Amino acid sequence: xxxxDDVLNEFVEETLGATERAEVEQHLASCAPCRATVDDLREIxxxxxTLEFREPPARAWSRLERAIKLEQEHLxxxxxxxxSQLTPRSRRSLREISVWLAAAAAVVIAVGIGYRVLPRxxxxxAPVASTAPANDAAASVSVEAExxxxxxxxQKAITGLEQIANAGKGSLDTQTASTLQKNLSVxxxxxxxxxxxxxxxxxxxxxxxxxxxxxxxKLALLQDTVALINEMRKGNDAGAARIGSGLRQKG
Amino acid sequence: xxxxxxAFETMYREHSPxxxxxACRMAGSPQDGEDLLQEIFLQAYRKMASFKGESSLGxxxxxxxxxxxxxxxxxxRAKMNKLTETLDAxxxxxxxAARQTPIAKLDxxxxxxxxxxxxxxAFVLHDIEGFDHKQVGELLGIAEGTSKSQVFKAxxxxxxxxx
Numbered sequence: 001x002x003x004x005d006d007v008l009n010e011f012v013e014e015t016l017g018a019t020e021r022a023e024v025e026q027h028l029a030s031c032a033p034c035r036a037t038v039d040d041l042r043e044i045x046x047x048x049x050t051l052e053f054r055e056p057p058a059r060a061w062s063r064l065e066r067a068i069k070l071e072q073e074h075l076x077x078x079x080x081x082x083x084s085q086l087t088p089r090s091r092r093s094l095r096e097i098s099v100w101l102a103a104a105a106a107v108v109i110a111v112g113i114g115y116r117v118l119p120r121x122x123x124x125x126a127p128v129a130s131t132a133p134a135n136d137a138a139a140s141v142s143v144e145a146e147x148x149x150x151x152x153x154x155q156k157a158i159t160g161l162e163q164i165a166n167a168g169k170g171s172l173d174t175q176t177a178s179t180l181q182k183n184l185s186v187x188x189x190x191x192x193x194x195x196x197x198x199x200x201x202x203x204x205x206x207x208x209x210x211x212x213x214x215x216x217x218k219l220a221l222l223q224d225t226v227a228l229i230n231e232m233r234k235g236n237d238a239g240a241a242r243i244g245s246g247l248r249q250k251g
Numbered sequence: 252x253x254x255x256x257x258a259f260e261t262m263y264r265e266h267s268p269x270x271x272x273x274a275c276r277m278a279g280s281p282q283d284g285e286d287l288l289q290e291i292f293l294q295a296y297r298k299m300a301s302f303k304g305e306s307s308l309g310x311x312x313x314x315x316x317x318x319x320x321x322x323x324x325x326x327x328r329a330k331m332n333k334l335t336e337t338l339d340a341x342x343x344x345x346x347x348a349a350r351q352t353p354i355a356k357l358d359x360x361x362x363x364x365x366x367x368x369x370x371x372x373a374f375v376l377h378d379i380e381g382f383d384h385k386q387v388g389e390l391l392g393i394a395e396g397t398s399k400s401q402v403f404k405a406x407x408x409x410x411x412x413x414x
Contacts, residue, residue, distance in 0.1 A: 009403040040410045047354045048378040053268035054275060054360075060285055061263060064292050068256060071293075216282060 002034055003027060012041045059220070062227035062239070147198070147208050154215035161222035168229035176228070183221055190214040259299070263292055266309055270316040276375045277320040279364050287323060291316045317380075321390055324372055331368070354413050362412040366405050373398050374405035 003011065003024050010016045011024045028035045169177055194211035201207055231239035270291055275284030295315055302311055363371060376387045377398065387398040 005403060006399070009399060012406075013399075037410070040414070041406050043354055044359065044406050044409050044413075045378055047356055047359050048374070049381075051272075051356055051360055051379060053272045054281075056267050056271040056288055057285065060267070060271070060288055061260065063289055064263065065256065065260070067289070067293055068259070068296055071297075072253075213282075220282070 002031065008034070008037065008041075012038060012045065058239075059224045059227050062230070063223065066227075147211070150212060151215065154212075154219065158215070158218055158222060161219070161226055165222055165225040165229065168226070168233070171229050171232045172225075180221070180225055184218070187214060187218045187221060191218065259296055262308065262312075266312050267292070269309075270312065273316060273375070273380065274320055276360075276363055276379060277324060277372060279366070279368065279371055283323075287316075287320060291319045294319065317390075324368075324391070327368065358413055359409065362409050365412065366408055370401040370405035370408065373401035374409075377402045378406075 007016065007020065007024060011021065016024065028038060165180075172180070191211065191214040194207060194214050197204065197207035198211050228240055267288060271284055271288045274287035274291065275281050278284050278287055291312075295312055298315070302308065306314075363374065366374065372391055373387055373393075376382045376390060377384065382390065384395045384398040384402070387393075387402075388395040391398070393401070
């Protein structure tokens with residue numbers, strides 16, 4: 001008889017008592033499938049311990065730097081001007097006008113964060129599992145409404161970033177501009193196809209997820225573009241090269 | 252550049268790979284990992300003044316990052332309205348042909364992203380981040396035995412993906 005999962009697990013983790021361990025070893029000596037399982041589990045465990053760190057994408061620091069600057073400016077403005085008497089919402093509006101470029105990036109971050117917490121495969125905060133048909137129908141309406149809201153948020157952020165990117169495209173070299181255009185076309189096609197899939201099957205979770213992921217991809221690409229334009233305008237060749245290289249790798 | 256931001260960038264360059272890796276693996280996607288990285292370092296920037304040097308900067312940052320990832324996991328779990336993954340019996344031992352090639356790190360890293368949330372979180376904390384089952388249980392708010400089962404389930408699923 002094969003050892004139970006629990007016993008096998010403890011054997012692999014080397015937490016079994018001496019007697020049980022000896023029993024498993026005796027079984028393994030004559031059971032090739034169990035031996036193969038143990039070998040594989042040990043290897044997975046060993047390789048997992050040696051996984052390397054991943055380097056974050058180059059745009060991650062640019063995003064963070066913009067968010068920090070935005071926050072610094074907000075703190076300075078709040079401390080120095082009569083705007084500190086305004087409501088937080090009013091202060092935010094004024095800040096967004098004064099640092100429009102940075103604010104557009106922050107919108108992207110906010111949208112990304114806002115929708116990131118939605119579980120993959122669904123966009124609703126309603127319970128996923130429901131037994132009553134009436135609840136299913138309500139959840140379905142809720143999913144569609146939230147998807148629509150998410151799409152509007154994404155579209156708003158995309159429109160803002162597109163305006164910035166289009167205005168600054170002259171700063172980009174021909175090859176980079178062409179790569180960006182090609183990538184944007186591919187993503188736009190994915191968005192159109194996902195939209196068609198959602199229209200055909202409004203409650204299909206993969207279709208909804210695909211649409212949201214496509215929007216997210218477009219946001220990330222536009223954000224990279226804006227970061228690249230910013231670096232070039234600042235004359236930061238190293239920063240621009242880092243972002244440009246990332247863009248070309250995606251192309 | 253603002254000297255504070257410059258110093259912060261130096262810290263970011265040094266520590267972001269470790270934190271980004273954990274965030275990606277806990278979240279199960281590079282996109283979500285990047286958002287988490289952003290939030291973690293923004294929070295670190297805000298809290299920098301409260302860092303008293305009682306531990307190393309790396310330890311302080313890692314703790315902050317871990318807590319943030321766990322908040323994310325709890326939030327996602329609440330939205331999914333399920334506290335733990337259902338423990339099924341699909342991982343009973345079945346005869347399988349032995350693999351001829353060793354497991355590549357890159358393949359394993361990619362396969363981890365495809366694991367169900369519950370068992371991936373336990374696997375990442377136990378097998379990659381090095382916490383024991385008791386600690387994993389405390390971090391994830393599950394029983395120690397559940398941590399063991401989830402990690403085993405994750406390994407078996409990874410095995411099925413990588414064979």
